[in-house]
Amino acid sequence: MRIAIIGPAFPYKGGGAHHTTELAHRLAGAGHQVAIESWRAQYPAFLYPGQQTISEPEGEPFPGTRHELDWRRPDGWWRTGRSLRAYDLVVLAVLSPVQVPSYLGILAGLRGGTPVVALCHNVLPHERKPYDRPLMKALLRRVNGVLVHSEQQAELARGLTAHPVRVAEMPAHLPTPSGGVTERGGRAAGVRNQLLFFGIVRPYKGLDVLLRALAAGPEDVSLTVAGEFWGGLDETERLIAELGLAGRVELRPGYVPAADVPGLFEAADALVLPYRAATASQNVWMAYEHGVPVIATRVGGFADQIRDGVDGLVCEPDDVGSLADALKRFYAPGEPERLRAGVRPVDHEPLWTAYLDALTGARRSA
Known part of the structure; x- marks a missing residue:
């Protein structure tokens, strides 16, 4: 399939950017043709008071990444949607309701011709504002399917949309300096308090x-x-x-x-x-x-x-x-x-296989 993921990627930092990037790598490794549509300006500074970007990538950036989206340019949202009409699946990485206006603009550009799955890291924020629920309701009612990471989140999503909601455990996607599982044998014995x-x-x-x-x-x-x-x-x-x-x-x-x-x-x-x-x-x-x-x-x-x-x-x-x-x-x-x-590193390959199946299955059941 031709799959487009819309979400943060390097130089943006944090778990959302890492997840978008690792998901693209995994989908490409499974044989799909993948692109990431990311941001050159994601949020106004007052909505995210911390450091938004970093200068050096942590992990391997995905080569098929564009940075054309800008929260200040609604015309660009529509153009991005229009450019993705030939894709077989569009995945919206939803980290916050403040993304919803841009995602609605992208959906307007798509004009309903391409299946869209909302991949919700959080259906609603832990610390909510009055506009969060109506914004998420507006988005989830316009997509074809929803993927969440827990049954609790699924129940929230089902209260906002009649479209299919699937659940898949989120596998590991944060990088280590070596690009893999951290070496665990270097720690000297003893309790540090x-x-x-x-x-x-x-x-x-x-x-x-x-x-x-x-x-x-x-x-x-x-x-x-x-x-x-x-x-x-x-x-x-x-x-x-x-x-x-x-x-x-x-x-x-x-x-x-x-x-x-x-x-x-x-x-x-x-x-x-x-x-x-x-x-x-x-x-x-x-x-x-x-x-x-x-x-x-x-x-x-x-x-x-x-x-x-x-x-x-x-x-x-x-x-x-x-x-x-x-x-x-x-x-x-x-x-x-x-x-x-008793600590054992987790084998995340089965988790990623199940995750990709759930994501592409959300398209098929939509």
């Missing part, structure tokens, strides 16, 4: 819950927080001071380049994902590829990814006591070593 929170810091990810649990948990354990802070550092720094954690919490604000990621995981006993809400996350797979157990809340797909008591621990969301208890259980004598020994 060090935890890691990794990724963009937003309210739904529950860093405040983790800080309170850390204050109530084992007294000799420290935490590194590495990632962009969506709303700035002030509130987090105030909470750290209030809890008396200044000597136990290291803040490393800003985008973390792929080359720096192994060192962060090397220094950590566990990755902690204290999310209040989630759909799918690459961070569990990333931790496992670095040989690191995961402590996470029972939201999204975490409970399916983590074998509770084998390669990590699962606790209740938005519950300081439950997370503090999990930290204490993790640091019981011998537990960090036992849980680390």
